[in-house]
Amino acid sequence: MPNAEQYLKPEVIRTVSRLDLRARFIVEGFLSGLHASPFHGFSVEFSEHRRYAQGDDLKDIDWLVYAKTDRYYVKKYQAETNITGYLLMDLSESMAYTYRQELTKFDYAICLAAALAYMMIHQQDPVGLITFDDKIRHSLPPRSKRTQLGNILAILSKLKPTGPTEIAKNLHSIASMVRHRSLIMLFSDLLADPEPTIKTLRQLRYRGHDVILFHILDEAEVHFPFSGLIDFREPETGDTLMVDADGMKADYLDAVREMCETYRRECFSAGIDYVGLDTSMPFDKALVEYLSSRQARF
Numbered sequence: 001m002p003n004a005e006q007y008l009k010p011e012v013i014r015t016v017s018r019l020d021l022r023a024r025f026i027v028e029g030f031l032s033g034l035h036a037s038p039f040h041g042f043s044v045e046f047s048e049h050r051r052y053a054q055g056d057d058l059k060d061i062d063w064l065v066y067a068k069t070d071r072y073y074v075k076k077y078q079a080e081t082n083i084t085g086y087l088l089m090d091l092s093e094s095m096a097y098t099y100r101q102e103l104t105k106f107d108y109a110i111c112l113a114a115a116l117a118y119m120m121i122h123q124q125d126p127v128g129l130i131t132f133d134d135k136i137r138h139s140l141p142p143r144s145k146r147t148q149l150g151n152i153l154a155i156l157s158k159l160k161p162t163g164p165t166e167i168a169k170n171l172h173s174i175a176s177m178v179r180h181r182s183l184i185m186l187f188s189d190l191l192a193d194p195e196p197t198i199k200t201l202r203q204l205r206y207r208g209h210d211v212i213l214f215h216i217l218d219e220a221e222v223h224f225p226f227s228g229l230i231d232f233r234e235p236e237t238g239d240t241l242m243v244d245a246d247g248m249k250a251d252y253l254d255a256v257r258e259m260c261e262t263y264r265r266e267c268f269s270a271g272i273d274y275v276g277l278d279t280s281m282p283f284d285k286a287l288v289e290y291l292s293s294r295q296a297r298f
Contacts (some may be wrong), residue, residue, distance in 0.1 A: 008282035013111055014102035019157045020149075023114035026283045030115075050074060083183045083210065084142045085120050085127040087113045087152070088174065090188035092133060092165035099220030101279040106161045108279045109187035109216050112286050114156055116185060119287075121149045129155055130177075132170040133163050139177070164237075168196035171204065181208045185290075190215050194259060198266045205270045212273040212290060215263060219280040222256065224249050 008029050016022045052061060052072035060074040095106035103111070113129075120127040121144065128142030129152050138155055142148075167188060178184070184204055190197060190213075204211050220226075226245035233240045260276050267274035275289040 008284045010108060010111075010279060010282070011102040013283070014107070019110070019114050019153050020118075022111050023118040023153070026111060026115040026287075027118050030284050030287050083125070084180065085116075085125055085183040085185060086142065086174075086178060087117060087127065087129045088171075088184060088186040088188075089113060089129070089131040089156075089159065090133075090165055090167060090186070091131055091137060091159065091161050091163075092189065092191065093161050093163050094165075094189055094191045095161040095216075097218050097221075098279065099218055099225070101219055103279050104161075105189050105216050105218055105279055106159075108277070109214070110156050110159065112214065112216075112283060113185070113187055114153055115283065115287065116290060117149055117152045117156075121146060127152070130174060131155070131159060132165070132167075132174075133161075134166045134169075136170055136173060142182075165192065167192050168200045171197070171200035175200065175203050175207060178204075178207075178209065181210075183210045183212070185212045185214065187214045187216060189217055189221075190259075190263065194262050194266075198263070198270075201267070201272055202270045205272055210273075211267075211270075212275060213263065213267055214286060215260065215274065215276045217256075217276075217278045219278045222278045224252055224256075 008026065013022050013026060016025055050073065052074050056074050062073050065071075065073045089109060095109065096104050098104040098107075117127050117129075124144050126142035126144040127148065129138060129140040130136060131138040140151060140155060143151075165188075167190070171186075174184075186201075201211060201213065224245070226249070228245055229242060230245045231240055231242050264274045264276065266272075273289065275286055277286055
């Protein structure tokens with residue numbers, strides 16, 4: 001029987017063909033490695049009483065209170081304040097890259113988004129899905145019904161990273177679409193100018209949304225395991241460039257660290273959760289970051 005760590009390796013998840021099973025294996029593999037429930041504080045818990053109003057479920061009436069007061073009160077539960085979630089998927093062609101990992105950046109993001117949708121639906125949290133490249137391609141309104149998981153997985157399983165992306169422009173559009181306070185989860189490699197992206201992420205935060213940024217890079221993009229003369233291709237333009245890998249390695253790694261640190265620093269100052277990942281990492285790191293940040297908000 002695989003242990004939690006084995007379950008969560010991307011190369012193991014890759015062998016599971018159905019996305020719904022991948023999501024379940026990621027979540028159950030993660031949960032099996034925990035001594036206590038990660039949902040402590042998230043579950044449906046009694047909070048307080050409030051007066052009965054037309055449309056309230058009769059089963060929530062507290063008959064003991066009625067016996068004492070001759071008035072109808074319903075039990076108010078924490079679940080009534082659960083936040084709505086939106087999964088935001090970047091369809092940039094650069095997300096299709098992998099050097100030697102079983103999962104591309106896009107595969108990794110899809111598995112992670114599917115697992116988070118699985119968790120939220122099972123917690124009865126409404127969750128929706130928005131996909132974009134140079135414009136918004138899908139917009140599935142948030143729902144908490146079990147059928148919503150199937151709707152989300154059906155879209156995720158058919159997605160392909162196809163072309164150039166406009167992260168900042170689309171985030172601006174999404175900010176005007178999402179009118180109620182929500183949990184915004186963005187999955188992207190963020191291979192674009194950080195300044196406008198950070199500006200629009202701040203706009204989402206200033207509008208009262210909780211934002212979690214899953215910054216997903218390929219293991220090779222983080223560690224640069226190349227040497228000699230390498231022919232690199234820019235995925236969105238198709239332009240190629242011959243470079244001396246040994247000569248540029250130090251500068252490249254400095255640039256990647258600076259990019260990640262810029263996002264980390266700016267997100268921290270704006271109250272945004274930044275989760276830096278590469279495709280060699282087991283999924284538990286992402287889920288731990290997600291759960292701990294969500295728990296802190298409830």
